[in-house]
Amino acid sequence: MTDTGTSPIAVFGSVNIDVCAYSGRLPRPGETIHGNRYSMGLGGKGGNQAAAAARLGARVEMAGRTGTDAFGEMARARLAGFGVGTGHLRADGGNPTGIAVIGVEDSGENCITVIGGANMAVDRSDVEAAAPLFRNASVLLLQLEIPLATALAAAALTRAGGGRVILDPAPAPAAGLPEEALRAADIMTPNETETEALVGIRPRTPEEAAAAAARLAERGLGIAVVKMGAQGVYFRGQGAEGFVPAFPVRAIDTVAAGDCFNGGLAFALARGDELPAAVRFAAACGALATTRIGAADAAPTLAEVKALLG
Template sequence: MSATTPPSIAGSGASIVSFGSINADLAAYCRALPRPGETVHAERYKIGLGGKGANQAACAARLAGSLGIGVSMVGRVGNDPFGALVRDRLAAFGASLDHVRVDADNPTGIALIGIESSGENSITVVGAANMAIDSTDVDQASPLLSAARVLLLQLETPVAASLEAARLARAGGGIVILDPAPAPEHGLPDALWQLADLLTPNETEAEALVGVRPTDPASASACADRMQERGLTRCIVKLGARGVYFRDRDGDGFVPPFAVKAVDSVAAGDCFNAGLAVALAQGKVLGEAARFAAACGALATMRAGAAEAAPSLDEVLALLG
């Protein structure tokens, strides 16, 4: 394995670190998705920044730019045109790429997305360089991880490396937020339950993790009971268009949904977690942070795409009133 670190693109000393996946999203828009063995003509295509780790870093950087909160990305891309493209896109949001490594042995991760006129989609993800992330990436970024105020984790990269990153962040006093997506087939390792400060599953992920599908605050509370039995002290359950449930040592609460005209929900979860990180980095209590994050997620549904759907801080504050 060979990987190098590109020159600094943005400032260092980040308060928020996203450790995870970076993809190039290749989306084709067509009247109807092809059936097995069928070829269809698409109306247009788009290449953009994707991957849950990069999406969360991009949104956090856009939100935090005027707050004096730095945001860094830790991950890998290939030594190829897609790698150059996604690095440029991520840097444009204001995230530091000091710890995004260029992997000479693996291509940049990609997501092949087919989207039909009804909004239905089909996605094939090739993890590539994302799946090569290991302890060497953690070692290289150890000073950054140890100093992080908030660490954002997802499940699109090897869990072993995420565990190491979480240990460093926790040892340094940081807050570890885990987005359990994609939903793990065999559950989370016990160590990750112990190391995560906050878990933020949606309905499907919550059901996969604890066996209860949340549909309202009462069932979300039942999910929180089971998550706290596993060792969490704080948790959030995202109910999509039905709102957000949260709980910590001080009690629980519910954030009603914001009234927005949704176009595309692709980026909602990532923008939620980015907003949560920004709010917690500012020292907000969980209820305030959950409402700020919910506004970020709601605004992201008003635009098509992944990272490019991230709202600005002014847009979030306006929605919050």
């Protein structure tokens, strides 16, 4: 295991099981078709980011909820297989484990139905139960697949303890985020569509990303890391500013790129990297994730990232 300090990376968020059906084309409403194959794997943005940081060698602890059903057992086993601690992942007997039902056709087009289940029942009692974890975390990773107020309560504990909070504003609410949420995070990592939802600018160039980051700063955000997919990553905040071009890789599946980016960013910051180096490391993690199929299973190892960075 790589030494990222004695304090863990904490992840507070969603844990799902992804059920994927692959077919030549997606069925039309009311139609039944034969598929080619199916798969089941760990998903949810929280679970994915925890797995990504753990596969790099970090000490990672996951907080949140699963159900007490078979999918919950599967999710916990998959997380443990990545090396993620699940002592703060509560079993909810009143709600099912979250799932995503995903249809994928040969062209790559997909349709997804997410049922949040136990993820959406996460509340302040979960924050209280995991309070020592949040207070002692070097970095806390948050997303928007659990109730926002609950996530922000955890953020306050981490910042009070001297840790950093990274908020992935996904899925971005149609009405945007309140300024309270921007002030509660040290770093926010929106992609192009999330940036547009937050500030009305869809960044396609570093200049447009810089304009979007400036608007986020005006609203109280300390550090903005704007992910633009194949166009690269722009970052700005606390005296640092820069642009990291996309790494040249052969992308076949982008579903895990954002989550692996955030897991890599947390890993790099927890081990002491300055922001420019941490963003470049994270960008390499996201790029490598696009070269393989799957969500959590697409996360790269530290050796793979080092090889890409040269």
